[in-house]
Amino acid sequence: MASPWILQWLLVVLALCQLGSSETVLPNRIDVNARWDLARSPYIATTDVIIPESVTVTVDPGVEIRLAAQRRLQVFGTISAKGTATQRITMTKVSPSADPGYVVPKALRLVYGFTYEVRDGWAQGFYKNRWRNICSRNRDWSKIDCRVACRELGFSDGNFTLLSVAENYTTGIVYTAPACHGNESSIFDCPGARDIEMGWDVCHIQELVGLYCWGANMDKFKDHWWGIEMYNATRQLQSLHTPNTQMNRSRSEFEFVDIMYAGVNTTLHNVAAFSASPYPPFLLNMRFMHNAFDAINLTQIKGPVRIWDSEFANNRGHGFHVQTAVGMVDLRRVRSHDNGGDGGVVRMMDYHWQEIEEEITQSDTVRLCWDDPSTQSPRFPFLIEAKGRVPSTIDVNICQKTVQTDYLGQLLTVSMLEAELDPEAYALIRIYDQMSSNLQVAFWNVSMRNDTKPPKPFIYQGVVSRRQMLRIEMTWVKSTRLTRCTTFEPCVRVILQVSVDNGRKMSELSVSESDFSSNVQRGLTVANPWTYVVVRESTFRANLFDAGLKIVNGSTDVFVNRTNFLGNERSGLNISTASGLRVVNASSFQYQQGFGMDVWHQYENQTRFGTTGYPRQTEVFTSNFSWNSEAAARFYNSCDTHNIVVNNSDFRQNQRQGILAVSCLYSPRG
Incomplete structure (x- = not known):
């Protein structure tokens, strides 16, 4: 009679054999709705796997999907990959290994x-x-x-x-x-x-x-698979932070999923492990590790971006790279560390909107000079197109529209996204708060700049209402020397985005409770913001290039609250924008190999400008600056008025100045 330990050993061997025999080879194309369950895991892809527009694939918790070298998962329909905290879904190479095989270069x-x-x-x-x-x-x-x-x-x-x-x-x-x-x-x-x-x-x-x-x-990277691609995949309307805010997003779902060892395509080039456009899915409790390039690349995004409770580590490129046309980027409890580029990059787009005809929400674009002069209780966000008539034979035209929300306590944010002009025309846009004695909250002179080649119009930082109703007025003027505009027939075209939030300005980027550490380049780069950037209760630590957090180009208000900047190269926080209100509160700047905080005013290569009547202002409250190797706080290149307020803050043991203010190094006026 066999001993008990031999029987136990035989049972283990039998279980392993059954596990080995349960693997499922995926076809090139999934033509009907399918469920990938744990009993048939792992799923092996030896070719690209395509999920067509009409198909939904559901992936059960604990499932492992292994893709051959240079193969991808292409999603035109819907994939629902929702694991759990104890049964994560894994997408990896065919021969997974505990050895990452590649270490992010540090020399x-x-x-x-x-x-x-x-x-x-x-x-x-x-x-x-x-x-x-x-x-x-x-x-x-x-x-x-x-x-x-x-x-x-x-x-x-x-x-x-x-x-x-x-x-x-x-x-x-x-x-x-x-x-x-x-x-x-x-x-x-x-x-x-x-x-x-x-x-x-x-x-x-x-x-x-x-x-x-x-x-x-x-x-x-010889065994790395390609990645997941979602271009023009099936989408749905999603309610967001307020009852009247709805935007399109992908119908797909990703939660508790690990994506590893991806990033090499069939032409043997480095690509992102996860790519989507124009409507990405929400990404919750994700892990992206050991990928050959950026972990995530979201391009020309026209819907909300939500990355929550996710980790990006040891990827060759950036942790994530988001290029958005509408803002609405929400990063919560993100950990991005030890990546070969930035922990993350978020870029706001500037481009001509008529090149992208598809609407951003299911609401129609409102036309300032053509439609009814009142827009009540719309679905937000929506676009306003302020455009001259074709042919434009008149010399001056004035048109206006009232916009409001019926929800008490909501404020309206108006952001200028794009402007086009005939060289012989310009526009004046005034925005009034209808419920605050017609208080003017914006005056934008949309004319041609003479410092760019080819010439571009001025584009301005967005503004927020004081209460729940705004009146937007545009006066556009054509040269009396011309019968009509010849270079750009409508003479003037300005695109505005109107959004709402409860009691505050709507931010295009919100970062909260996140950690960006030990990345070979910056912790987080925010490029070309247009209205408002918020960073709360986060940490930027030991990032090795330029700044822990860098906000560059554009013109925006910035709010940094209860955030720690520790041991970053050159600066903890670098704000290099044209204008805006910067508020830093209850934050710590320690042990930077450079400046604790560095505020630059951008004059060269500006993409947008501050709103007339709103001076540049930086306010620092109840913050700590210590053991930085340069000045604790530097305010640099202020060629126009810059109001600086520092209260109840502690400056000690910095190797140079506590506060350094340098007035004007470069001005477009010479």
Whole structure:
């Protein structure tokens, strides 16, 4: 008779055999509604798997989906992948391993790229315990040198270029000729590394080494699958933060899902592990790890973005990259750490709206100069198109519209998204609070700028009502020298977005209870904001480039509350915008390798401007600034009025000034 331990061992072997035999091979196309249940897991994809528009696939908790190298899940219909805290859904490569196989590079990086990607930009090396600019005395690196550097970064090849002239933010290094053989694992293993020079002035007024890399290094990512793609997938109308706010979003659901070892497509290029446009699903309790490029790439988004309770770690690119046309980005309890780029990037779009005909919500766009002059109790957000008539034979036209909400306590936010002008025309837009004695809350002179090529119109920061009704008035004027506008027939076209929130201005980005730490570049980059950015109860710690949190270009109000900035490179918080009210409250700035807080006023390459009558203002209350290696708080390049208020804050043991105010370095007026 067999002993009990032998019987137990046989039962374990039998269970393992049954588990091994239960795997299910997925077809290339799912033509009917399907359920992927735990009993038939794991599911194996040896080809791309397509979910058509009319099909819904439900994935049960605990299911594992394994995709072959360079294969993807394409969703045009609906996928409902809802795991649980104890039974997460996993999407990974065919041969999962506890060994990540690739470690985010920490000796070389590319920064200030043209594309907001980690594949191009200035080369910086981690040399003698600091990140340093690299110059080459204007000598090109060889093709082999570039290949070694790009392969170190996770790519297959690359080109050399010389980029911007260096300024001595820190000690640089001269690396004129790496002279690589081609088999080195790092550019600093090449023979020329013996001749590297380091010094404060060695790169001053020299062009810096730049690289543009492409392709995936298949020695590092040979088993990585492609990722999930959701382009023009099935969508539904979703109620949001107020009863009268509704927007389209994807019908798909992702909750308690791990997405790992993705990011290489069939042409062997690095791509995002999860891509969606224009309506992404809500992402809740997600984990994105060990992917070959950005974990998430959401492009030309026209619906809300909600990422809650999710983690992004050890991805080669950014943790997430969101490019939105409407704002409404909500990040809650996000943890993004140890990524090869930024912890996250959120960009607001500027473009010509007529190129995208599909409506942003199911509400029709309101036409300021054509429709009924009153819009009551609409569904928010909606667009107002202020446009001249075609043909525009009149010289001056005035039109107006009243907008209101019936919900007590709600405030209306008006954001200017786009403007187009004939060179011989301009518009004046005035916005009045109808319930506050016709108080004027905005005056926008929409005319042509003379500092851009080609010329562009002025676009302004958004405003908020005092109560629940606004009157929007536009006067547009055409030159009397012309019978009609010839370059742009309507003469003037301005697109406004009207949204509501309870008792406050509607933010295009809200970050709360989140942690951005130890990323090779910034913790979080916010680019081209137009009205309001809110950051609450979050932490930005030990991010290795430029800033823990950087808000750049655009013009916006910023509210930072109960947030910690610890040990970031160059600055904890950097706000480089044209204008706006910045309020920092109950926050801590400690141990930065640079400035605690750095407020720049952007004059060059401005994308939008402050609203007339609203001066730049920065207010700091009950905050702590200590042990920063530069000034605790720097206010920089204020060529116009800048009101600074600092109250009840503690400044101690900073290595330079407590507060440094520098008036005007550059002004468009000279």
